[in-house]
Amino acid sequence: MDEQDKPGAQRAVIAQLLPELRAAARMLARSRAEADDLVQETVLRMLRGLPGFVAPPELAHDPQAALRPWGLTVLRNTFREGWRRARRERDHLEANPPEEEAPRQTDQESAHEVRDLARAVSRLPPSMREALMLVCARGLSHEAAAQICGVPVGTMKARVSRARRALANALAPVNA
Structure with missing residues (x-):
């Protein structure tokens, strides 16, 4: 593949990885909405990082095999950043509780x-x-x-x- 086709082919491979990224995000996140947000942020980061992405030599012939571990790593790091951010916010709320806390709504038991x-x-x-x-x-x-x-x-x-x-x-x- 020549250098002009490479970014387009890599974008196509990222699109093919979406179901796998969604499944991985669904396992990490607590809701579908969080998982969708996680996948969206992961894809944005992957697209921004494509110009600097260098496939390992042993996987250079297979773009999907090269991008898959990178995509899962980006997803994991994005999840961890969000988890740390949520923990900081939770710690802040615990240190500065609101005046009156409303009872927490739970899902219908099933x-x-x-x-x-x-x-x-x-x-x-x-x-x-x-x-x-x-x-x-x-x-x-x-x-x-x-x-x-x-x-x-x-x-x-x-x-x-x-x-x-x-x-x-x-x-x-x-x-x-």
């Missing part, structure tokens, strides 16, 4: 297992949720997920194991 699973996953710490999403939901190897997250393989395996255990405990039937 017996649907999928909704229960989604809630349990959303309660996991971000690092465990991310590990679970990459290895279990996306089907990446522990090694590939560890590379995307920039952690040792053993750390990735431990995060996945702890996330699975936490989900099993959260979804276990309550015995009175």
Whole structure:
């Protein structure tokens, strides 16, 4: 591919990655709206960063294989930035509470297992949720997920194991 066609081809590959980015964002975010915002911000950052993107030599022949890990990394970093921002805002609100707090609205309780699973996953710490999403939901190897997250393989395996255990405990039937 010549240099003039390269940006257009890379944009087309990013468009092909949208379903995967949406699925990954859905695993990280607590709602569809948050996931959509996360994907939108990720795509904007990827488009802004395209001129400086250099594919690894071993993946230079396959643009999708080259852009996929980068896109997931951009998504993860964007999520983490938002999570840190929300934590700072939450800490600020705790330090300066409003005069009177309104009761929190909760979703209608449901017996649907999928909704229960989604809630349990959303309660996991971000690092465990991310590990679970990459290895279990996306089907990446522990090694590939560890590379995307920039952690040792053993750390990735431990995060996945702890996330699975936490989900099993959260979804276990309550015995009175």
